[in-house]
Amino acid sequence: MSFIHLEQVSKFFNKSLQPAVDTLDLEIEQGEIITLLGPSGCGKTTTLRMIAGFEQPSTGKISIGDQVVYDDHRSLPPEKRGIGMVFQDYALFPHLTIEKNVMFGLNKWKRSERKERALEVLELVGLAEYANRLPSELSGGQQQRVALARALAPRPHVVLMDEPFSNLDAGLREKMRFDVTNILRKANTTAIIVTHDQKDAFAVSDKVVVMKDGVIQQVASPRDMYRCPKNCFVAQFLGKTNLITGKLEKDLKHVTTTIGTVCLPNQTDGMCENVKLSIRPEGCQIVAEGEGSYCGTVDRVTYSGEYQELYVNLQSDPSAEPMVIYAPMEQDIEVGSVVSFNIKSDLVCVVE
Numbered sequence: 001m002s003f004i005h006l007e008q009v010s011k012f013f014n015k016s017l018q019p020a021v022d023t024l025d026l027e028i029e030q031g032e033i034i035t036l037l038g039p040s041g042c043g044k045t046t047t048l049r050m051i052a053g054f055e056q057p058s059t060g061k062i063s064i065g066d067q068v069v070y071d072d073h074r075s076l077p078p079e080k081r082g083i084g085m086v087f088q089d090y091a092l093f094p095h096l097t098i099e100k101n102v103m104f105g106l107n108k109w110k111r112s113e114r115k116e117r118a119l120e121v122l123e124l125v126g127l128a129e130y131a132n133r134l135p136s137e138l139s140g141g142q143q144q145r146v147a148l149a150r151a152l153a154p155r156p157h158v159v160l161m162d163e164p165f166s167n168l169d170a171g172l173r174e175k176m177r178f179d180v181t182n183i184l185r186k187a188n189t190t191a192i193i194v195t196h197d198q199k200d201a202f203a204v205s206d207k208v209v210v211m212k213d214g215v216i217q218q219v220a221s222p223r224d225m226y227r228c229p230k231n232c233f234v235a236q237f238l239g240k241t242n243l244i245t246g247k248l249e250k251d252l253k254h255v256t257t258t259i260g261t262v263c264l265p266n267q268t269d270g271m272c273e274n275v276k277l278s279i280r281p282e283g284c285q286i287v288a289e290g291e292g293s294y295c296g297t298v299d300r301v302t303y304s305g306e307y308q309e310l311y312v313n314l315q316s317d318p319s320a321e322p323m324v325i326y327a328p329m330e331q332d333i334e335v336g337s338v339v340s341f342n343i344k345s346d347l348v349c350v351v352e
């Protein structure tokens with residue numbers, strides 16, 4: 001049985017409006033790090049707050065470990081759910097030292113053990129020598145690690161983090177993704193992290209849960225989700241992609257489209273004949289003239305620093321949206337030139 005289990009959980013803030021969270025089913029294994037990913041207002045924070053016990057579901061059931069923490073008959077208060085929460089703004093007490101901030105969550109522990117445990121978790125997050133400083137004397141990344149240490153101190157079953165990286169600049173953000181994952185793994189806790197940033201989600205999680213309008217769209221590992229997004233929304237939310245309609249051939253492995261025949265990585269399991277494909281820009285490779293299966297005219301080139309983004313008008317279908325293709329920086333490609341390209345089937349998939 002899964003460690004955290006949400007069954008048919010809904011939340012209506014206003015009965016006359018759409019629910020903020022709509023009959024959500026989710027299972028999380030012990031020790032797993034998962035992220036709730038989705039655009040603003042899709043219900044991520046509400047879901048997290050219902051698991052924490054700060055918000056009551058309108059309907060449904062939530063279990064943590066072997067305990068039902070919410071259903072029609074009961075609702076355990078947050079402090080009895082064995083969770084540690086890291087708030088977006090860290091919520092450290094400004095007048096207390098780092099050590100006292102971490103000890104705050106241990107008020108039920110024996111006096112002698114509180115200090116020992118605080119130092120142990122500060123060691124875990126690499127801040128033992130800062131124990132006597134005030135929060136204002138630490139950097140943003142360090143403050144965040146203190147907040148994580150405070151959440152971990154009482155040995156919670158689950159750590160919940162709402163937008164943990166949003167206050168950090170790009171460089172620090174990358175480092176903290178790595179540090180936070182490492183700390184959570186060492187502490188061996190189950191964690192649920194909320195983010196609207198696909199890079200955060202992919203860097204830190206075993207499993208990503210993509211939400212839209214209160215409804216789960218897909219649950220998968222970062223790799224599977226990127227390669228096989230279930231629908232157009234997920235495909236587009238995870239990065240640029242080309243959505244092209246076509247007809248599935250009888251062999252269930254090829255799709256005839258206006259750009260030509262596109263090969264799928266595997267046989268699909270017999271859906272309807274009319275299908276939509278997601279083709280990632282990095283799945284298209286520019287090759288020498290005449291050597292590619294597809295060709296078009298370069299309409300626009302933008303440079304990202306790591307690659308160049310080409311917008312290519314297809315010769316086979318001039319009325320179609322230009323195809324987006326990522327090409328290595330070293331390839332010399334000019335606007336107006338005709339390019340020939342191939343499509344790697346690994347980065348093609350059928351979407352709903």
Ligand SMILES: Nc1ncnc2c1ncn2[C@@H]1O[C@H](COP(=O)(O)OP(=O)(O)OP(=O)(O)O)[C@@H](O)[C@H]1O
Nearest residue numbers: 013014020038039040041042043044045046047196
């Ligand atoms: N206390 C509340 N009262 C009324 N409506 C609320 C309340 N909290 C959230 N909502 C609504 O519920 C929906 C989901 O909100 P939620 O905060 O869960 O979104 P989110 O995915 O965390 O978004 P963001 O990325 O912007 O933080 C939104 O439409 C929001 O306006």
Ligand SMILES: [Mg+2]
Nearest residue numbers: 044045046194
């Ligand atoms: Mg939120």
